[in-house]
Amino acid sequence: MYNNKFKLNSVLLAVLCATHAQAQSQENSQNNNVEVIEVKGIASSLSKSAAMKRDGQGVVDAISAEDIGKFPDTNLAESLQRITGVSIDRSNNEGNKVTVRGFGPSFNLVTLNGRQMPNSSALLDDGISRSFNFKEVGAESVSAVAVHKTARADLNSGGIGATIDIQTAKPFDHDGFKALGSVKGVLDTSVDTGDSITPEISGMISNTFLDDSVGVLISASHAVRHSHTDRIGRSGQWSDVGKGSYDNWKQAFSDTPSVINTSNINTANNSDQHVFTAPTVDFEKSDSERERQNAQVVLQYSPNADLVITADYVLSRLDDKQKMNRSSFWFDGVDTGTADVNGTLINPTRAKDELNFWAWEYAYKTENDSMGINVEWQATDALSLTLDLHDSTSHSNPGGLPAERLANLKNPRFDHDNDDHLADDGDDATTPTPHIGYVDIAADFTGNTPSISYDDSELIAKTGNDAWHKSNIVGDLIQERGYEIENNIKQLSLSARWENLGNGDLTAINFGLNNTVYKVDTTKISGAVWNTSALDLTNLDIETTPGGIGFDSVLRYSADQFIALTKDPANNMSDPTKALYAAPNESLNGIEEDSTAFYVSFDFESEFNDMPIYANFGVRHESTDITAYTVAKPVEGLKWITALEMSKIFADDAVSDQLSGNYSHYLPSLNIKMDINDDVVARFSYGNTIARSDIGSLFPETSLQTHLAGGPFTAKQGNPNLLPYEAKNLDLSLEWYYSEGSYASIGHFRKDVDNFISNGIVDRTINDANGNPITDPSQGARAGCPAPENTACESQPSDPAIMWRVETPVNLDALSVKGWEFNIQHMFADTGFGAIANYTIVDSDNEYDVHDLDNKLVLTGLSDTANLVGFYENDSMSFRIAYNWRDDFLLNATDRPTFTEAYSQIDVSASYDINDSVSVFIDGINITDEDTRRHGRFANQLVDFEQYGARYNIGVRATFE
Structure with a gap:
């Protein structure tokens, strides 16, 4: 009896990734006779991804592992870019953040097994973002990644573009003992002064005991990468x-x-x-060294067929070092x-x-730890309950040393x-x-x-x-700067499903509550x-x-x-x-967001002209309270030190400031699927979603940015009363599943976004700790000035008050984004050959006008994308070649914009099974050595031109069971 239940968990890739992690056990309880299919090989992986898409509520796309420990790409972001409508941002020739349907990283919510995960970075240029950085997680223990493009009441709020759920392995996913290991060398052709070949080692052991009532899984990986970048560009803005x-x-x-x-x-x-x-x-040369460790421990206990308790701990450590020299x-x-x-x-x-x-010297670490417990209980034949709790922390630059x-x-x-x-x-x-x-x-x-x-x-x-x-x-x-950031998320989720309601169209009622306490404490280091x-x-x-x-x-x-x-x-x-x-x-800034959500949804099954219809209607109510604080030494004045430069003079004592805000939303959703025949599926989805602003936008601190002799004088201040972005989302799609693992689909989407956040600009004075305006010493003619050691060159009350141009994030009007997604996935019968082709068109009614110096309401990251993948596999070998293209897009939308130009990349991979347990493989990333170019308002206003080189992974993988 226990065995059958545990075998069902092996189809989590097909069923659970199409639903929220908190509803996993409820979905399983409805499918007690689902056939178990072993995930192995490219074709099988794609077949399961197609099943996820077909069976999902709303529009869901996914990527599943070809085999345990064998994800299609060693970097999760690189895999996600193969999905229709998903594109990535690259850092050091490696995918790190994702854009979905034109909405950049801050508009997408990334979860791990359904849990919202914290993020932190030590670099000032990265800001304080909610965006998950995919380079911090190795792909070895990942079973699947699902991209939920439409709203559902049970999904955590925060994703306008999509909610992206990373699913990791559990011991009950497998029968009995299973172990795997992988050793590979990373050959980076760009390396100049480091090691051109670096190691990546990973392993996993999973076993069940006591008549399969207890399961233990342990996985770990260690990865080192050295790389080199040549860059031509500019500092500052055009x-x-x-x-x-x-x-x-x-x-x-x-x-x-x-x-x-x-x-x-x-x-x-x-x-x-x-x-x-x-x-x-x-013109600059930089050398990077990155070391990453990932580990996971999962314990599962099932005293009977109705109860499964899972406890897990997930760890990641990232150590980044970079040395750069520049002629300028x-x-x-x-x-x-x-x-x-x-x-x-x-x-x-x-x-x-x-x-x-x-x-330049960059040196910082990021430590991520997550502990959680999940209880799934089939209380009665009709009622199932799931309780999930986790406490997760991301800590960048522990110890607070300058990261840069x-x-x-x-x-x-x-x-x-x-x-x-x-x-x-x-x-x-x-x-x-x-x-x-x-x-x-x-x-x-x-x-x-x-x-x-x-x-x-x-x-x-x-x-x-x-x-x-x-x-x-x-x-x-000399300059020293950086952040120490500690981001903690405590989350409690209780969900329930009541089914077997009779013979009517209503088949199930889902309801639940979530509480998320999101806390960020930052120390900003700047000198x-x-x-x-x-x-x-x-x-x-x-x-x-x-x-x-x-x-x-x-x-x-x-x-x-x-x-x-x-x-x-x-x-x-x-x-x-x-x-x-x-x-x-040093200055201290932080926020605490306390969000409580209640939701209810209803599942319906009916027919129209003999065509089965499946519908889910729900509503989610969410309320959030925000408290933001700042503790910093205020600027008392400026010192005129050279003909161009003025430095800040700080007070001896820090001053604290605290502000608060709150908001609440009702978020309805409706997902309808109609089986037109055995092969053709039509969908309609509508729902409201929200995405919260970046953390740094909420701090009350006023930060002086530019203060040159004679100007300009610019500053920034946060706004804790910012409302989140709110989007009304409409999706229509038609999908044709014409053979096993093969399908074609076309989809149209529209997103109307309200409360769009942009920078409001106010010209005003800024006061010192005594309430007096900061003055401009460069306008006062005094002997011996400018000079760094002359106190006469400091701001005096008789100097003219500075009128600062202060940027503050504010909620502006609405904008609309619409687009089309085209996808075909085809298996050429039993030949072993297959292909994938997809194309996404995205358009907005608020595009950036390069001739307008006052663009305010513009969406960044908006671009068309395309993928073309071909593969071949037989019983012992496989080969895949993948082409990815992303059109040019607006990277940031200030009065001095930056555009990333169109980019394409070709990746290849091949593997050969020596026997049933051991295989060898090789991967090639960016094999044509493409470069990245970014420009300002016009194409000849160069911002960055970067060359990286190709990267190859060569290794051996072994599986034992």
């Missing part, structure tokens, strides 16, 4: 720096007005002749240049300046009057340009990638050495020393390596070593009694 001929745009170190030719600008699109300029041109030039101002038809400055020049040589350290070196500047080399102390307040450089530089943005040219002949004549010689290099600045030219660089190790795009070289040195030198007073050539280093500032 800027709209003014209008017309720029007679009023002064250079940072000169009184000479810029001479900009704007005659080519098409005034029909750019009537005010706005000119867009790059802040920098960069900063266009603090422009002498001459020509604007093209769109206003892009394509050939800026700047005389008497410098080259910059940057070093950076330093800059540059060519020296010389006194304007006597030509003596100075330490950039800015002590001449009477001369507008006390220090000048001896390097002239220019850039060209007419090609696919920019090129630069420079002339250091004047520097050579002056010093006898070129711009790359160590004697012509001085310190500039800088803006002038380190007095640092003795004698003991700094510098290596010269080949450069690119016109930079002769990239100087390799360690930011950590540079920062260590600033901590020793002996290295301060100006004052050996005082270290140049200043510890970074």
Whole structure:
């Protein structure tokens, strides 16, 4: 008796992934005679995915494992991109976040066995997002991933694009003993300084005992990857720096007005002749090392056929390290240049300046732990109950050290009057340009990638050495920054199913409640020393390596070593009694969201003209209370330290602030499936869904972003009263299952999104801790300014108050997204050949207008996608080749946008079974070495051009039972 129940769990891939994890036992109780099919091989995996789609309530697409421990791709995101309507974002040539039907990572809810999982990142550029990072979970213990594209009352709220559920293995999925192991080497062709081959090892043991009433499963994996990236791009954003001929745009170190030719600008699109300029041109080399551990322990106990208790613990550890060096030039101002038809400055020049040589060090860890218990009880023949509790935490950068350290070196500047080399102390307040450089530089943005040219002949004549010689290099600045984030989710779910209700059309009633407490505590680390030219660089190790795009070289040195030198007073050539280093500032931010939901839904079965109809109607009520806090040292003023830069002056004591908000929603849903005949299925789905804002948008903290001498002055502030996005979703689809594992489908969807969140901008003053406006010291003419050590260069009450441009997230109007999904999956009879082809078209009524400088209501991530997969397999071998394409899309939608250009990639995999237990395999990722390109408002406004290289996995897999 127990055996039959446990065998049923092996069809969880086909049944459970189409329902919420909390309803798993109820679904199983209806299918006591389901035939058990062993999952093995590509065709069988695809057949089960087709079954998930056909049997699901609403529109569900899924990917299942070919065999236990054998997921189609080693990265879950790379597998998900094969699904119609799903596309991915890549980081370091590896899928990490997903977009569904044009809705980016923050609009999709990712669950693990039906449970909402926390997320954290230590990098400031990543922000504080709810988006799950797929690179943190290995695929070895994953049984299936289901993408629920339509709403259901029992699904956790949070996904407008989709709810993506990752299903992991359990001991009752298998009969008796089963063990597997996999060893492979990862060959990354991009590697420059690391190990070109790194190991990945995984294993799992599962067994049942005591007449199959007790089960234990243990799995673990260890993965190391080294990689290298070459990048060409810019730092900061392409800027709209003014209008017309720029007679009023002064250079940072000169009184000479810029001479900009704007005659080519098409005034029909750019009537005010706005000119867009790059802040920098960069060429960089970076080397990464990533180490990941995953582990899972699952205990199951079934004292009788009506009760199953499952306890589990899931662990992941991610250790990321990266070293990057960059040759760069900063266009603090422009002498001459020509604007093209769109206003892009394509050939800026700047005389008497410098080259910059940057070093970055990234080092941080992420620790994820999840403990849970699940009880499934068939209380009576008609009533089944499920209780699920879990406590999960994601902790990034434990210990709170800066996750990112950076330093800059540059060519020296010389006194304007006597030509003596100075330490950039800015002590001449009477001369507008006390220090000048001896390097002239220019850039060209007419090609696919920019090129630069420079002339250091004047520097050579002056010093006898070129711009790359160590004697012509001085310190500039150091920065330390990052987050320590602890994200905890406590969740309780109680669900019930009451069936066998009689002979009417109503077949079952489902009801339940959920409580989720989502808590995030962050420590933001941010500090800088803006002038380190007095640092003795004698003991700094510098290596010269080949450069690119016109930079002769990239100087390799360690930011950590540079920062260590600033901590020793002996290295301060100006004052050996005082270290140049200043510890970074810390601020605390956090939120607690307490959400309670109740739901009820009804299952119906009926007929129309002899065509069976299955329907599910439900409603979910959800209420959320939010408390957000900030503890930080407020900014008391600014210090004018160079002709361009002003640094922040913090108060000695921290000040706390707390705000709260709340909201509630009714979320109805209706899913109807009609079997037109034995092979053709039609669907109609309607439902309301919500997606909450990013965590960082809720913090009450006011953060000063840009504060340059003379402006601009920008700041950001959160808004705990933000309402979530709310979408009304409509789906229509027609599916033809014409043979085993083969089907064709067409679907249309529409999503009308309300409460869309964008940035509202307000011009206002910002006060210090005493309630006085922060003032601008660069507007007060005082002797000895600018200078980093002169207190007279600090904000004074008599200085003019700064008018800050403050961005605050606000709820705006609605937008609509609609699209079509086309999919065909075909098995060529018994030949072993098969193919998949799908295409998704997505469109919105609020597309970004590159000629409009005031876009507000625009959806990021919107793009068409396509996949083409072919495979062959027989009893002992298999081969697969997969092509993925994603059209260009808007990556971020500010007044300075970034677009990711169209990208395609080809992956291959092959395996051979040596015997029934052992097989060898090889995978190839990005075998044609595709690159990634991102640009600003127009195509020649380059943001990033990155080259990674192909990656191959070669290994052996063994299974024992």
